[in-house]
Amino acid sequence: MEYFSEENTVLWEASEKVKQRANLTDYMYWLKHEKGLQMETPEQLWRWSVDRLEDFWDSIWQYMRIQASEPYTQVLMTHWMPGAEWFVGARLNYAEQVFRHATADRPALLVRSESQSLREVSWQQLQRQVGSVANGLKALGVGVGDRVVAYVPNSAEAVIAFLACASIGATWSSCAPDFGIKSVVDRFQQIEPCVLFAIDGYRYSGKELDRRATVAELRQALPTLRKTIIIPSVYAAPQADSDPATLLWDELLAYDDTLTYAQVAFNHPLWVLYSSGTTGLPKAIVQSQGGILLEHIKFLHLHMDLKPEDRFFWFTTTGWMMWNLLVGGLLVGCTIVLYDGSPNYPDIGALWELVQEAGITIFGTSAGYLTACMKAGITPAQTYQLTRLRALGSTGSPLPPEGFSWVYQAVKQDLWLTSISGGTDVCSAFVGGSILLPVYAGEIQTRALGAKVEAFDEQGRSVVNEVGELVIREPLPSMPIYFWNDPQGQRLYDSYFATYPGTWRHGDWIQLTDRGSVIISGRSDSTINRKGIRMGSSEIYRTVEDLPEVVDSLVIGVELPGGAYYMPLFVVLKDAQPLSEELIKKIKTRLRSTISPHYVPDTVIAVQEIPRTLSGKKLEVPVKKLFLGQSPEKVASRDTLSNPSALDEFIAIATQFRSTLGATVGN
Known part of the structure; x- marks a missing residue:
């Protein structure tokens, strides 16, 4: 069965009763009566939140009644990035904020694994x-x-x-x-x-x-x-x-x-997350107790509409930032649901069964899982009791319009589908949901409050209704306070601010519509993003090239229509030996066992040479662009290559791939 929605078709809109009960409505009411601020629409509220940044975050602190042993003397020291310092002088504790919500009325955790039944x-x-x-x-x-x-x-x-x-x-x-x-x-x-x-x-x-x-x-x-x-x-x-x-x-x-x-400073390190390791060792990203506390409370309470009576679940592992965000549900007093196991065991309906069993009200997963369910032809609404489910979150990669349609036809008609996008770098989302706004197929509803998200064209100009680089023009409290072992901050600067000084460049292609919604077109850099799991090419290279048969390698990930994703691995073999089925199996087994099953490529292709720049960098992004159909003349200047003839073989492979448009693409 095909799932299709016409452009600009509203798939869902909350009832007036739901809107009146929304946390965002309560916050806007609070702003009116406590601050004298009349906000008529979510878009107007967003604009105020980024134009009056200190006032906005100060209001979140007050509205959410953040507990601190020492008050802050200043909300924000400077707007310049990197270097913004938030809530100067405040001393608090993340865990103390969590246990303010301790109650006998509901469990804190619901826990299940493949081998153990649900327990409270x-x-x-x-x-x-x-x-x-x-x-x-x-x-x-x-x-x-x-x-x-x-x-x-x-x-x-x-x-x-x-x-x-x-x-x-x-x-x-x-x-x-x-x-x-x-x-x-x-x-x-x-x-x-x-x-x-x-x-x-x-x-x-x-x-x-x-x-x-x-x-x-x-x-x-x-x-x-x-x-x-x-x-x-x-x-x-x-x-x-x-x-x-x-x-x-x-x-x-x-x-x-x-x-x-322990009462610690607002910017005291809470945890270290890691980048995907695209260029060398993964970056060790340090985020603060206060910054994460405030950002997660804001996003989960206002954008996910989490309430104490909710049962909140996101399918994740402890190696993905969504685990950290899931735990953040405790900051607003709801019950969080933990699951350890495969989403496809004993079958692809495993997570829907958990939704039924645990009475989950807000269920988050990857866009890849939703499209896999769609392709498998399952209809959760016919198999499982989903009466308590009120919201479905999607992240990790763009959910295609047909995925949106499948949710409303196969899962539930009265369901808030909230697609979000952000990153490990801030452990939150830049763009996400608003229960006060309608849901359109293939679109994220809004920019996050306090996140001054814009799209930059090639000249660094802000554009609307055009695809551009996702940038953040103002600091967020959960941005990294530093990278570990980066005393001068050079690696931090190079990672986000070198392209547009003072402005965060994230590495996503984004389109802002004139009604305030957002469309993510995929990664603008070379990070592999497979089934919602980001991974770095350097980790693959270190593993594959450790094999004696492999001299060099290159891997790309290509987003295709309909939510498909193609991840080929190109290898240069020692002494130009032929690529055997035995060696392919060996490569895949090594990647599976040494790093993760997510790193196993869809196909392995032998090539004579990997194209490189004059400085020795592999041409990951240009090769990816070839597979996306861009012309060879535009993807790379041969004058900048140390071995320009190596590109010809990739042009031929990409042309053949495009002619069949993914006949060999894995799911």
Whole structure:
């Protein structure tokens, strides 16, 4: 069945009753009665929020009643980026904001995995266990500013350990257990952690995956570790005294459960997230306690319309920023739902079954999962009870218009489909939903409050109704306070501000419509973005080129009509040997086991040479543009190439691909 919506067709609009109950309506009412500000439309509210930036964020602090032991003396020191310093003088604690909402009326967590049925964790249980783990960490000597890392799945233990770190002022960082050892070491080694939380194994797609050897390697690669806390997940727990450098999770839970909160500066490091590693090691992105607290409260309360009675779920792992945003649901007092497992096990309806079982009201997933459900021909509305579901979030990549149509025909007609787009760099969204606005096929409803999003043309001019570079003209509180091991801030500057000084360039193609909605056209840089998982080409190169048969390689990701995505890997082989099926299998197996299954290409193609610039850089973006149908003359100047003839082979391959338009494309 084909799903199609005509351009400019409204697919959904909230009823007047829903609009009256919306958090955004309440906030606008508050602005009117507390500040004397009359906002007639969401667009007018957005304009005020970016034109009067300090007034807006000051109002969020007051409206959400942010708790702080010391007040701020100034909202924003400077508007220049990088270098903006927010809420100067304020001292607070992220975890303290979370537990302001502790109640016996509803659970804090609902937790399920492939092997364990749904269980509740009450607010009281969560608070006690966070207190015990925090006191256990303090007993190990962990203090303010120390780094604690975790190699764990999306579990209650992950949330507990993170909140414990936040409560004592330590800095958290996590990777999912499907990350191979090299990827984890490349991330954690940079920040010199003192404690590691790790699981012994996990279950995915019905299989048990042993991680004990990986954890042992990881411990050897992190010489700054004082202790490793093992969370038994699959295998029998080892004896507590078998290794003096390890503790068991239950040993931490035996500590006193009194929870206290270290009062830290607004810009104190909360966690370290990582870029995809496109050029060298992944960037270690440091974000602040106060900046994340304020941004997540704003986005989840006003743009996702999260209420305390909601049950909020996003399909994610601990290696994706959406896990951090999901945990942020606790900041507004709702119940968050955690799931550890494959979205396709035992079948593609697994997540819809979870929506039914857990009574999820706001369900977030990737655009790739929604389009996969559409292509599989399933109709969740006919199979599952989705009566409590009121909103569906989509991110990771653009959801095509037919995906929007499928949601309203196959999932639920009275459903708010809120597509969002942002990045790990700010751990939030620049553009997203507004329950007060209609939903149009293929469009994101609005720009986020406080985010001065514009589209720049090639001359750096702001444009509307044209595709341009997504830029941010004013600072956001959750922007990185710095990159780890970047003392002069040069890498931070080069990553976002070198193209347009004082303006953040994000790397997305964006179109702003004249009605204020947004269309994302894909990445403007070379980052691979497959099924909502961003990945860096350099990680693939380091793995593939470590094979003795492979001399050089290049990988691209190509967004295609209908939500399809094509990821070919080009390899130059030693002594020009032929590319055998055995070697293809070897390459894919190495990528799957060393890094992640998400890095396995759709196809492997042997070429004679990889085209490079005079400075030695691989031509990822130009090759991608060839596959998108752009003319060879426009994608690269041969005068800038060290081996211009190498481009000819890629032109021929791309031309053949375009003629068949993805007959060999994987899903």
